Amino acid sequence: MSDPLDFYFDFSSPYGYLLAEKIDAVAARHGRTVNWHPILLGVIFQATGSRPPVDGSSAKAKYVFNDFARSARFMGLPYNPPSRFPLPTQNAARACYWLQGQDAALARRFALAVYRAFFVADRDISAPEVVLEIAAEQGVDRALKEAPLGGDQLAAALQSPEVKAQLKDACEQALAAGVFGSPHVIVDGEHFFGADRLPQIEQWLASGGF
Amino acid sequence: MSDPLDFYFDFSSPYGYLLAEKIDAVAARHGRTVNWHPILLGVIFQATGSRPPVDGSSAKAKYVFNDFARSARFMGLPYNPPSRFPLPTQNAARACYWLQGQDAALARRFALAVYRAFFVADRDISAPEVVLEIAAEQGVDRALKEAPLGGDQLAAALQSPEVKAQLKDACEQALAAGVFGSPHVIVDGEHFFGADRLPQIEQWLASGGF
Numbered sequence: 001m002s003d004p005l006d007f008y009f010d011f012s013s014p015y016g017y018l019l020a021e022k023i024d025a026v027a028a029r030h031g032r033t034v035n036w037h038p039i040l041l042g043v044i045f046q047a048t049g050s051r052p053p054v055d056g057s058s059a060k061a062k063y064v065f066n067d068f069a070r071s072a073r074f075m076g077l078p079y080n081p082p083s084r085f086p087l088p089t090q091n092a093a094r095a096c097y098w099l100q101g102q103d104a105a106l107a108r109r110f111a112l113a114v115y116r117a118f119f120v121a122d123r124d125i126s127a128p129e130v131v132l133e134i135a136a137e138q139g140v141d142r143a144l145k146e147a148p149l150g151g152d153q154l155a156a157a158l159q160s161p162e163v164k165a166q167l168k169d170a171c172e173q174a175l176a177a178g179v180f181g182s183p184h185v186i187v188d189g190e191h192f193f194g195a196d197r198l199p200q201i202e203q204w205l206a207s208g209g210f
Numbered sequence: 211m212s213d214p215l216d217f218y219f220d221f222s223s224p225y226g227y228l229l230a231e232k233i234d235a236v237a238a239r240h241g242r243t244v245n246w247h248p249i250l251l252g253v254i255f256q257a258t259g260s261r262p263p264v265d266g267s268s269a270k271a272k273y274v275f276n277d278f279a280r281s282a283r284f285m286g287l288p289y290n291p292p293s294r295f296p297l298p299t300q301n302a303a304r305a306c307y308w309l310q311g312q313d314a315a316l317a318r319r320f321a322l323a324v325y326r327a328f329f330v331a332d333r334d335i336s337a338p339e340v341v342l343e344i345a346a347e348q349g350v351d352r353a354l355k356e357a358p359l360g361g362d363q364l365a366a367a368l369q370s371p372e373v374k375a376q377l378k379d380a381c382e383q384a385l386a387a388g389v390f391g392s393p394h395v396i397v398d399g400e401h402f403f404g405a406d407r408l409p410q411i412e413q414w415l416a417s418g419g420f
Contacts, residue, residue, distance in 0.1 A: 048268060048269065048270065049268070050270060058258060058259070058390065059258065059388040059389070059390050060258065060260060060390040060391075062388070063388070063390065063401050063403060066401070067403070070410065070420075071410070073420055074409070074410050074413060074420065175269075178269040178272070178273070179269070180268065180269050180270040180273065181270075191273050191276070193273060193277070194406070196404070196406040196407070197406070199284070199409075200280065200281070200284050203284060210280075210283050210284065
């Protein structure tokens with residue numbers, strides 16, 4: 001099996017949500033897996049001098065909000081505009097990294113559940129208690145059988161220096177790899193930015209480059 | 211027949227070139243025509259506060275240059291990175307508007323020829339003499355039978371206050387319509403930005419919205 005794809009995303013990124021729903025299946029069709037790397041767009045934008053696409057009430061901002069929903073329909077995915085957007089996502093990202101250290105499959109289910117909680121159910125994923133609720137709904141307490149207080153451990157992890165450092169390192173590694181936004185996928189050194197690059201990713205995987 | 215699509219583009223926009231090669235055929239498959247509106251991105255960016263995607267030598271700029279060529283390959287189109295990019299495009303745009311007033315089909319052929327001259331043959335489309343050469347290659351002198359000095363008329367048109375005003379008005383009308391970049395397509399009031407939205411445009415035309 002070839003190297004895994006690297007998938008960088010912020011939990012507050014609508015196009016990140018759209019790609020998160022598709023990327024594993026596309027990779028699997030070509031015998032590949034995906035490493036999921038939650039990052040903080042605030043850190044990325046500050047370092048790169050980029051700006052979010054939705055600042056202000058410009059024609060472009062209006063376009064982008066409409067395009068979020070239209071792109072979701074085009075990709076056959078549910079989408080409800082969150083009532084508060086964008087949101088800080090460090091708690092969700094830290095939880096994801098901590099879970100990756102415990103149970104990779106569980107971490108993946110949690111990440112998708114966070115995205116659906118925000119972009120379908122309009123839940124406030126910035127709040128630690130909501131992040132813990134989502135983790136519990138995905139069976140974190142039950143799943144971490146060796147540590148029956150999985151939920152409590154996760155609550156502690158959100159504030160632990162080790163997990164905070166893990167997220168900080170992930171953002172720095174993303175910047176070093178050339179990541180400048182969300183979603184951003186790297187396949188064998190080739191970079192793809194945006195959910196709309198999924199057809200190109202699939203073609204790249206099918207043909208080994210084009 | 212339903213209303214024409216409105217296609218806004220700058221002759222220095224690589225994604226504009228890619229969409230220009232496809233948009234008429236996609237529209238025609240659904241019984242629609244396309245009105246082509248050359249605009250000046252400098253005017254649009256100044257008015258909207260947007261920035262070009264390729265300023266500087268950032269990771270994003272590097273990505274975008276690679277994506278131009280890769281997207282061209284993905285769409286089955288030739289592409290050679292111009293040695294000077296971006297270029298001022300007011301001469302090409304003015305020529306296009308003047309030709310639209312003489313012969314719409316000729317103006318269309320001229321517009322595509324300008325794009326290919328820049329993004330395939332690496333010609334300096336900012337220069338009036340190159341614009342006139344491209345027009346001549348498309349048969350402007352021969353085509354304007356009522357005015358055998360078509361080429362000379364076009365040379366004069368590039369500096370005429372009327373044609374300058376026509377381009378200025380086109381940019382203002384584009385801004386008023388909500389255009390913020392290139393390529394930008396409006397279908398029955400629905401906006402699509404970027405060559406990568408072509409599949410969504412086609413779906414929209416096929417289904418009358420989705």
